[in-house]
Amino acid sequence: MPPQLSDRIKSIQGVRLPGRSSTWDIHIDHSVGTPTITSVTPHVSEVAESPLLLPALTHPHIHLDKAFVHSAPEYKDLLPSTGIFQEALSSTTKAKQRFSHADLLRRGEWLLAESVASGVTAMRAFVEVDHTVELVCLEAAIALKNRWAQSCNIQIACFAQDPIFSSEHGEQNMGFLQNALSGYDQIDVIGTTPYVESDLEAAKKNIEWAIDSALQLNRHVDFHLDYNLDPKKEPLVWHVLHTLKDRKWTSHSSKRVMIGHCSRLTLFSEDDWARLAAEIHDHSLPVTFVGLPTSDVYMAAAPNGSPQDRPRGTLQILHLIRKHKLDAVMGVNNVGNSFTPWGSADPLSLACLGVGIYQAGSQADAGLLYACVSTRARAAIGLEAREGLCVQDGWAPELLLVRDRDETGCGVSRPRSNVADVVWSPPGVVNRDIVVGGRLKGSVCNEDDIYHFSSLPHL
Structure with missing residues (x-):
């Protein structure tokens, strides 16, 4: 409680x-x-x-419904054995088939209690809506949002983890999303995962639908994007920026755009980053990149890597801020499930990890890392901006x-x-x-x- x-x-x-x-x-x-x-x-x-x-601290990106699946005895047969992304997707789909309102409230309160005890007073919480869970995760999140309102500002992100423009269930998934968005005004954010679509065309439709819907409903939009280390794959971030410009987001909305993971972008050259930064700055796009290193260093592996060659990719958050003047923050993402079986709900542990991940050991680095899980994170999810x-x-x-x-x-x-x-x-x-x-x-x-x-x- x-x-x-x-x-x-x-x-x-x-x-x-x-x-x-x-x-x-x-x-x-x-x-x-x-x-x-x-x-x-x-x-x-x-x-x-x-x-x-x-x-106070802020979670700019955390999954409420999938938290601590590994700690609940009813999911003990779904613990990871290979640790790869496809296994995580598969085991999470099986876990979702067992989700109930009571179970979601119990595990959600585990996450909220540990977060609030750490110093979190605001969070963007992702909850999935699709043909498997239908609206049960969303309804549990609304109950938790109301119950914990005095202790934590819970911003609900209605999230499409599964395809909405491909696969045999894409049309069903879209139907549940649209029902949720039209029926629940407690939803603050529209979130999708374009890379799970079956092809590039469907992924781009996914992006366009999310941006169009967010504009129509006056919501923030938040993408899980480019979660790979494959140089042969076209980065979808360019289509996000193109669509934001084409739809004239800045002229029509005061809401923000979050882009998470983006491990593929770690293969960018400095020229690529300069071009991306120019696209954002020149068009005043309210875009924030969120690094999720706890998940990324576990899950984002290069294709066909040998046991002796295991590069990992996570956004270099401090470099993006200092070199390219981009808005960037850090988030916990997942706690206690197959996507991230290690780590805690404490944003300070994430800032501490950043010291090593980014080789950032100065006092100025520490101040910026703290801001990335506090004031900068709070502004990134659309709450008040604070200087210093x-x-x-x-x-x-x-x-x-x-x-x-x-x-x-x-x-x-x-x-x-x-x-x-x-x-x-x-x-x-x-x-x-x-x-x-x-x-x-x-x-x-x-x-x-x-x-x-x-x-x-x-x-």
């Missing part, structure tokens, strides 16, 4: 902010509409062992405070004094206080003298 939240927090006293000296007080106003940080002022005196205050990691007036009070509590059982605690410390060695959840909507997530002592609560009762 969702965590208990405290009464409204009036102020947070004596915290450290990234890149600033001394300690600070954060003041929050609850009187009108959405809670808002109204001022950040110097604390009157230094505070020993003051916590580090950072923006240092809390400012006007921000919504969605915050992560890194504390200095013993998590070893040895009476020893190690402080994390800056963002790099947090990214290089993420603290356990016992050292993460989560503020969501200006309230403190449960299990934290309300008598702590850094938190000052208003007299208004908890609602």
